[in-house]
Amino acid sequence: MTVLVTGGAGYIGSHMVWALLDAGEDVVVVDRLSSGFAWAVAPEAKFIEADIADCDAVAGIIRTHDVESIIHFAGSISVPESLADPMAYYQNNTVNSFGLIKTAIETGVKKFVFSSTAAVYGTPDNDDPVTESASLRPQSPYGTSKLMTEMMLADAAAAHDFSYAALRYFNVSGADPMGRTGQSTVGAINLIKVATETALGKRDAIEIFGTDYPTRDGTCIRDFIHVTDLVAAHMDALRYLRDGGESLVANCGYGRGYTIREVLDAVRRVSGRDFEVRPAARRPGDIVTSIADPARARDVLKWQPKHDDLDEIVGSVLAWEEHLRRRNHM
Known part of the structure; x- marks a missing residue:
């Protein structure tokens, strides 16, 4: 089957x-x-x-x-x-x-x-x-x-x-820890994808859509x-x-949230590169805070996540971006 x-x-x-x-x-x-x-x-x-x-x-x-x-x-x-x-x-x-x-x-x-x-x-x-x-x-x-x-x-x-x-x-x-696949869409809007592209010089800057939300640093939490x-x-x-x-x-989800600024700091830390961040207006439809309670997946589906680490996530995206760069120059 x-x-x-x-x-x-x-x-x-x-x-x-x-x-x-x-x-x-x-x-x-x-x-x-x-x-x-x-x-x-x-x-x-x-x-x-x-x-x-x-x-x-x-x-x-x-x-x-x-x-x-x-x-x-x-x-x-x-x-x-x-x-x-x-x-x-x-x-x-x-x-x-x-x-x-x-x-x-x-x-x-x-x-x-x-x-x-x-x-x-x-x-x-x-x-x-x-x-x-x-x-x-x-x-x-x-x-x-x-x-x-x-x-x-x-x-x-x-x-x-x-x-x-x-x-x-x-x-x-x-991205796949074995390097077999990753986010490859041109113009993707995934935050970590965009931030790593910016860190690697593929984009001039990254925008933060809203810096005055009622969160610990004014940016949305995910x-x-x-x-x-x-x-x-x-x-x-x-x-x-x-x-x-x-x-x-x-x-x-993992049950823990990071602000947009915290994610950008992680990309700087893991990549060892700084990049330009531009404040921009809030976008309609954006949710302020979005954090999962994953108890049902863990208890009913017996799901046991193994990669619950922001730096690991960022590192895998950076590795995939380097793969795409090499692929595009072949």
């Missing part, structure tokens, strides 16, 4: 493919390459360039490759972009996910792991780590489009022989999770569902 990874040529998806192959799974990847790269797909996986919006093509892939479960990463992820073009986000993140879920049920796929987001919570009522039972008040079409998919999954699981795990990511960063630990949570979720576990939603 095979695991279908949608968006498997992208940042997190390509790490997932390697983790599945490392575990001895058969993997087929579907990606339209809107932001991913065919070269990022592990060679042992079967790669098919296709759009999940093409339900007939996806159904054929599921049947041809005897797909048993789906891990769904294909989606758009920029809060500012979603505010500027909300309908594109509802199309890609909600409508296309609807078609994928419907196709999965119709073709007999019973296990589904979904890439959701902490953006479904919006700004919490206090600075405590957020539990899965917190109010759901997304502040952007990005967050809302992901929440709508979670709602569809819950209704589908109630009506069919179908179970799912929706993993709510906090801030994902880092819970940064290493991508390798995140994909391990997906492996644990898949194992949990295969063992008969009931559908669930779980946070993926």
Whole structure:
């Protein structure tokens, strides 16, 4: 039996493919390459360039490759972009996910792991780590489009022989410790990616969007999770569902937050380089403080993160940036 990874040529998806192959799974990847790269797909996986919006093509892939479960990463992820073009986000993140879920049920796929987001919570009522039972008040079409998919999954699981795990990511960063893949998207907005590019001279400066928030240094606070630990949570979720576990939603974060300035200081420290930081206006849709309570993932999925260290995360991104520099000069 095979695991279908949608968006498997992208940042997190390509790490997932390697983790599945490392575990001895058969993997087929579907990606339209809107932001991913065919070269990022592990060679042992079967790669098919296709759009999940093409339900007939996806159904054929599921049947041809005897797909048993789906891990769904294909989606758009920029809060500012979603505010500027909300309908594109509802199309890609909600409508296309609807078609994928419907196709999965119709073709007999019973296990589904979904890439959701902490953006479904919006700004919490206090600075405590957020539990899965917190109010759901997304502040952007990005967050809302992901929440709508979670709602569809819950209704589908109630009506069919179908179970799912929706993993709510906090801030994902880092790169594969073995150097096999990393964040390669040109113009990516991930904070640590942008900061390391700036430290290495690939960008002139980095902007801080808002320096007057009610936090310890005026900048937003985020819970940064290493991508390798995140994909391990997906492996644990898949194992949990295969063992008969009931559908669930779980946070993926470490339970500790860093301000934007603290992250920039870490990039300076690890890289040994200084760089220009420019204050900028607040961005609509930005959440002030976002810290996970990961107890459910640890207790129910038996998730045991191994890379909970900001300097390690930054170091892995720097190493990947150097890899990309060498690759681009080959």
